[in-house]
Amino acid sequence: MTYARLGVGMVGYSFMGAVHAHAWNTAPRFFTLPLHPELTLLAGRNAEAVTAAAARFGFAETTTDWRTMLTRDDVDLVDVCTPGDTHAEIAIAALEAGKHVLCEKPLANSVAEAEAMAAAAASAAEHGVRAMVGFTYRRVPAIQLARQLVAEGALGQIRHVRADYLQDWLSDPSAPLSWRLDKSKAGSGALGDIGAHVIDLAQFITGEQITAVTGMLDTFVAERPIAASAAGLSATAGEGMGPVTVDDSAAFLARLSGGGNGVFTATRFAQGRKNAIRIEINGSRGSLAFDFEDMNVLHVYDAEEVAERAGFRRIVVTEPGHPFVAAWWPPGHGLGYEHGFTHQAVDLVTALAEGSQPTPSFADGLAVQRVLDAVERSAATGTWLAVSG
Amino acid sequence: MTYARLGVGMVGYSFMGAVHAHAWNTAPRFFTLPLHPELTLLAGRNAEAVTAAAARFGFAETTTDWRTMLTRDDVDLVDVCTPGDTHAEIAIAALEAGKHVLCEKPLANSVAEAEAMAAAAASAAEHGVRAMVGFTYRRVPAIQLARQLVAEGALGQIRHVRADYLQDWLSDPSAPLSWRLDKSKAGSGALGDIGAHVIDLAQFITGEQITAVTGMLDTFVAERPIAASAAGLSATAGEGMGPVTVDDSAAFLARLSGGGNGVFTATRFAQGRKNAIRIEINGSRGSLAFDFEDMNVLHVYDAEEVAERAGFRRIVVTEPGHPFVAAWWPPGHGLGYEHGFTHQAVDLVTALAEGSQPTPSFADGLAVQRVLDAVERSAATGTWLAVSG
């Protein structure tokens, strides 16, 4: 495989497909990449729809059978943007075929699947074939800065992580059933879809693991109109009602490996909160706070400062010295949601060229999956459970 | 007992004593009260200190034995501002002596004590003698407005309560042991001292009860310098070290009586958060959010508005039509911490004159105590516990 170009085959072309394609198109225009991504092949079951999407996204060819890309020499990387129930099958097959894999989160719909995927990734890595899971919020510059600060010791010993992921698009009981509300497709509801993000962010920023949890799941609206069609998070209602088989809201208490504790919430019923990823971390030396609704800002408190002069510092994370920012605009010209995906593409391509392991790895994805699993089981038993692994 | 005046006997003269005295002095200057509070007698064990406090606060007389006030005809109400271990003894004795009682929170250090107090209050009420517990944050105008909105149905069915009470004064491991860190005096740590407030606020605003919990308690710093002296929340170190016997941080998941859920945190280790009482409530029709660090503001979201025009409304709760505000300043001229205490005095005096039950009652205080107890026991067992009673 020559690395002058990086042929990308993508499976799926909905919300995640659109933003991944944008990232592949944009990354080489703003960053100097060691390989040039080419949008080679787009796979999807509906021939007409996949053709239209390919035209829009800039893919050269389409297929209605994702397995086609396994045998194409011009596809170097398979980008998995499908619902969770297909992640394991596609990713493992691709890795076994010697294709690098970028897989959307959550890694899988069960720990067993995630373990198989992590094992496949480990085997593939022996041959220089790499796998990455798409926890894209890690690459929001403010989150990168948060990680740097914790790694530098700016927070000291971590005492508390409070992390909420708040949306409201299911508050309306007439919002239709989409695949995200179907356990067989999505694995879980708010827990896996958005809770997975804050679990990963908490572990990424602190550099610690969640070691035990006790959780609480709720499904507030048990039946919804069956969806006729869907796009992004929205869908239009078709005929008849169907059961919601996933959680509408998840919350859990957690133990962290460094001795601190955590409190997590994920819900699609927080009226007025559209995509509020809120993380506050308190340590012995300081604190930090982030809200994705104001994504270009990180609030940092340094407890070593004189009390009368101390306060949460509102850092506008748009300086050239901030992670990824030099490639973009001058200070104060904020970035948006999709930039995290572009940064993800940049780091992935760089790792592939260097022959190093991109992060988050499938092992990281598995670690999140184990927390999701423990939350779900603890919610059923009403007890604390260790996060296995 | 004639109600032309209301003789107030107060026990304790530290932080809570100061703010209660201010409330008694201030209430009649800004509100038209049916009875005139007079600061008759201040009780404290240290004769010199109590005399100095009485002079400063405006009490006419002092005593080193609080029992003195039980037999004084000119004391109509006993205001209990001591640590929690003495609440039951003083309040019950006062009620039995026919004195109205205002007792600081948490009502007691145990459910058993709180039950005895509630029973005493119930008996006293039969004779027109009244008891109130000092959950003062209920009377911050923004909190009153929050309650009004929920009662009017503006939030619809309650889905979520997230409530944090964040302080940082114990983050420093050299902060001395004060009575608040001694289980025998304080009953519990962050849980009872500040967690009690957010439990009460959640129940007050929603009009619902917490029915079951699973909790997590932490003591991050096990030993601290023994305090030589203390004032407010601060203390100066003396010689030697002593054990911290209470929790530094408490968190719990909760079930609400209306079918929603709750997530609560109370901590003294949130660096940079000084007195951040944060409450967000999401219902089927809307949401509200409050932070005591910006105490004159309530944020309200109305989900019935057109999506493109909807948003959290930042209501500056200083209009003449807002609860208690007409007595104070023009719009935008904000109130402070102590105003809640003044409002508490106003409502208490009004209830006494009317012969009605002031709220929160000792039964309300007991309800909070039962939650505290369930949190503490669930943290020990690692299981969910119903809130008894």
Next chain:
Amino acid sequence: MTYARLGVGMVGYSFMGAVHAHAWNTAPRFFTLPLHPELTLLAGRNAEAVTAAAARFGFAETTTDWRTMLTRDDVDLVDVCTPGDTHAEIAIAALEAGKHVLCEKPLANSVAEAEAMAAAAASAAEHGVRAMVGFTYRRVPAIQLARQLVAEGALGQIRHVRADYLQDWLSDPSAPLSWRLDKSKAGSGALGDIGAHVIDLAQFITGEQITAVTGMLDTFVAERPIAASAAGLSATAGEGMGPVTVDDSAAFLARLSGGGNGVFTATRFAQGRKNAIRIEINGSRGSLAFDFEDMNVLHVYDAEEVAERAGFRRIVVTEPGHPFVAAWWPPGHGLGYEHGFTHQAVDLVTALAEGSQPTPSFADGLAVQRVLDAVERSAATGTWLAVSG
């Protein structure tokens, strides 16, 4: 005159009277004062109303003729809380009678009056009789901290002052005429009533003077219902309409003595802004920002910090080491509007006991008056005018 007590005679008992009385009552309960203020005499033209106010505020006696207090040995200080048209007469008479004077702002309705007052104050000072003007916002702790920071050089050379005082109580054209809209009583409108505050704050915080201005005045609603009665900023309509003879809004550009520039606004037509005093100051080394709608907070930017870690610091000005705060509550337990008045009383009493000049002096009040005058004249001529004096 013995200083064991400080007999206070107050003229006026409306909005300003209420908050001044509260300050006199509260100051000795929270601060250790060298003199004990006693509310000796309250003057007002309406016998019934003044008697009621005295009872509420705690004044021992009343009079319908303020001149009475000039000859009373038990009145040491005259506190002038009347509309601006009477300030000069009362203050000068009181100073000449050997009474200390605290006079509400703006000092007068014209430069000529203010000059006479400043001259009277200078003469009185030779005999140890003191005069102070009530720019109370100077003593909000966050403003004091702002002044400290500038004085320490934390901002370096001042480049910009932007200061807005925004209210909205006149936006409604049916809001009645009160004395504040009558040029003969109030001197000017938004300019003198609220613009005076931001002028004084800008000069106080920066330690510089406004040296030249060009202004713009507007009266958006030329006629209003005549007021039947008034309280605070609100009034009820009576019969008939009358002309508004003052400005509804004022704005001006300014030159500062240190080489920087200023932009000021004062308006009663900023819908939704209730009492928003917003000041941002940018210097060569840093910036600060304040908004009275969040009065316990000061935002401070230090440009000497590393760019990637720099940001406006949100200082919650409630630490014991912050100005005036140690007397009040623990960190995070915010203060309200009236505390500035209490602090003003504390500093005034302390200065009187020390025999030093309290600030802001009548000379400071005159300096503000000269700016007001220059703004008004420049608005008429459409040119820049030097601030005389």
Next chain:
Amino acid sequence: MTYARLGVGMVGYSFMGAVHAHAWNTAPRFFTLPLHPELTLLAGRNAEAVTAAAARFGFAETTTDWRTMLTRDDVDLVDVCTPGDTHAEIAIAALEAGKHVLCEKPLANSVAEAEAMAAAAASAAEHGVRAMVGFTYRRVPAIQLARQLVAEGALGQIRHVRADYLQDWLSDPSAPLSWRLDKSKAGSGALGDIGAHVIDLAQFITGEQITAVTGMLDTFVAERPIAASAAGLSATAGEGMGPVTVDDSAAFLARLSGGGNGVFTATRFAQGRKNAIRIEINGSRGSLAFDFEDMNVLHVYDAEEVAERAGFRRIVVTEPGHPFVAAWWPPGHGLGYEHGFTHQAVDLVTALAEGSQPTPSFADGLAVQRVLDAVERSAATGTWLAVSG
């Protein structure tokens, strides 16, 4: 000229070139356009640099002589991204050659040039050739919503516009001279570079004109190191010092055509403010407030609501029904700085296909230029000047 494709020739490839190219690349991937933009030709004087830029941006060819594109049949539109001193020459030549023009702001460096350009645009329009000026902030969705609200009458009669554009990149006196500090290239400093944006936004949102002004210009740092090279807003110092020939800061008072007033500031010396475009508009029925540092949010106050329930509504402008948003991400997944440019490209292409006049037109650009000119002249004379035209 067939409109199946739209051949774009761009002149300039620095900061503005990069973001325009991104817009041309991105617009057709997210929006259904009636014409397909093709990046045909990139012009710049440095052959090596323009070649590298073309490769990065995706242009098919390059030239070192912009006049080349006037005779190329495959160039339909000339996109002028050069400093202001060349706008008139290029834009007029392009229009006369029958090419559509998109020209960066400010339209020109003088009113005379802008008049010539507007005249050329008017002539060209008779032949269906169109010209647009790049006031891109108009197409931030929150600004579009602001315009909609004012147009619907939600604010009533406009009383006040306060608009600040605050940056800090020149606060450091060692920041080098770039072309933006050279009057012969840039025309003016903060005034034309960033003040032009807030002038245009104020006129766009209100639908009114600024009719008279009095201004104040300052150059705080008179000499700076000569720049060796520059990129975006930053530059590296070369040898020697040179004079700053433009303003560092501009401020002015304004009269609006509807009877209200305005206060405007533009500065590069506001330490800590990176790209803070702050606009608050107060009308008789309501207010709105915007800050580009939180660009996905618009704050709106409706004065017709009941006082006790009214407050500034924080609208997160990411709903599908908000302008341009449906093409992007789900609610709460915010947009960034460059999206305004993409929206500009979409509307321009749409107007070209429809044969309608895109806005802002060169006449709109001229209107801004006339305000800039009046500010500059009024600052010199110290008097109010009518905005001519």
